[in-house]
Amino acid sequence: DGGITQSPKYLFRKEGQNVTLSCEQNLNHDAMYWYRQDPGQGLRLIYYSQIVNDFQKGDIAEGYSVSREKKESFPLTVTSAQKNPTAFYLCASSNQGMNTEAFFGQGTRLTVV
Amino acid sequence: KQEVTQIPAALSVPEGENLVLNCSFTDSAIYNLQWFRQDPGKGLTSLLLIQSSQREQTSGRLNASLDKSSGRSTLYIAASQPGDSATYLCAVVFKKAAGNKLTFGGGTRVLVKP
Numbered sequence: 564d565g566g567i568t569q570s571p572k573y574l575f576r577k578e579g580q581n582v583t584l585s586c587e588q589n590l591n592h593d594a595m596y597w598y599r600q601d602p603g604q605g606l607r608l609i610y611y612s613q614i615v616n617d618f619q620k621g622d623i624a625e626g627y628s629v630s631r632e633k634k635e636s637f638p639l640t641v642t643s644a645q646k647n648p649t650a651f652y653l654c655a656s657s658n659q660g661m662n663t664e665a666f667f668g669q670g671t672r673l674t675v676v
Numbered sequence: 677k678q679e680v681t682q683i684p685a686a687l688s689v690p691e692g693e694n695l696v697l698n699c700s701f702t703d704s705a706i707y708n709l710q711w712f713r714q715d716p717g718k719g720l721t722s723l724l725l726i727q728s729s730q731r732e733q734t735s736g737r738l739n740a741s742l743d744k745s746s747g748r749s750t751l752y753i754a755a756s757q758p759g760d761s762a763t764y765l766c767a768v769v770f771k772k773a774a775g776n777k778l779t780f781g782g783g784t785r786v787l788v789k790p
Contacts, residue, residue, distance in 0.1 A: 569719075594776065606765070606780040619775055653719055657776065662708050662727040665767075665778055667720040 566590065569654050569668035575676050576641065576648060584639045584671045586654035592666075593659045595637035599623060600651040600670075609652075612637055613659060641673060649675050678703045678770045682781035690789050695753035697784050699766035704744045707769040710778065711740055711751050714763045723764075724751070756788045 567588045576582045588595065597609040608621030612631040626645025631637055637656075641648045651672050657665040679702045689695060699709070708727045712720040724740045726733045726749065732741045737754040753760055763785045767778035 567719075596775075596777065598780075603782070605782045606767075606778075608777050611775045611777060613775060621775075621777065651717075655720075655778075660776075662725075663776070664722055664725045665710060666722060667712070669719040670717075672717070 567654055567656055567666055567668035569652075569671050571671060572669065574671055574673045576673060577676060579643045581640055581642050582673065584641070584652055584654075584673070586637045586639065586668060588635050588637075588654075588656045588666075588668075590656055590666065591634070592656035593634070594657050595631070596655040596657075596665070597621075597627075597629065597637070597639045598653045598655065600653060606653065609639065648673055678768075678773065678779055680766060680768050680779050680781040682764075682766060682784050684784060685782060686785040686787075688787040688789060689756055691756060691758060693756055695751075695756045695760065695786060695788075697751040697753075697764050697766075697786070699749040699751070699781055701747045701749075701768045701770075701779075703770050703772070704747055705771040706744060707771055707776070709740075709742055709749050709769075710767050711738075711749075712765045712767065714765060714783070716763075720765065756786075758788050758790050761786055761788050 570585045596611045598606040610629045612618035628640045654668045711723040726742045739752045763783045765783045767780045
């Protein structure tokens with residue numbers, strides 16, 4: 564099965580903890596993205612990567628970090644500096660180029676306890 | 677500022693009626709527009725991708741049109757079914773945006789009543 568796999572589906576974080584969300588794709592896509600979804604606010608871009616070992620900040624990168632050591636993997640770390648991390652996190656991938664379709668994973672719901 | 681808007685935020689129709697979902701965007705310089713479906717608590721499923729050079733795209737009961745000059749796209753779903761109940765999101769790749777990122781509208785939540 565080709566697609567994007569996010570894990571875990573649910574994640575609970577204590578105050579002051581860092582947590583890492585996993586995103587793996589087997590679509591051989593060059594570009595990968597992390598979005599955050601909050602009720603009533605739509606999806607907002609956190610980080611993106613267009614090639615291995617390179618990534619760029621999106622619109623709301625503060626309090627987050629990423630790495631892109633392998634083409635198929637783009638993990639997102641939510642650090643303790645992120646003051647309001649409770650949200651639904653979505654990973655996406657696409658081929659490079661202007662007119663390529665984006666595909667999304669099933670999401671990770673992160674809750675601060 | 678490059679923005680995408682979807683109105684209305686929610687829509688309820690009886691089964692069998694055609695659905696018309698609207699999406700507007702502020703900058704006509706786009707690479708493409710994509711329509712997604714999202715079920716509660718789930719990820720996004722791609723429905724249709726319309727490239728900037730296209731006027732419409734069709735898949736089964738779904739048809740999406742694109743009018744760049746007016747900054748609008750419309751998703752038509754023919755003969756709606758209860759299984760079409762979901763949130764529908766449109767997203768645009770603006771030419772001026774870095775990284776081919778998608779800019780999303782807020783979505784339209786659709787309920788099809790049996």
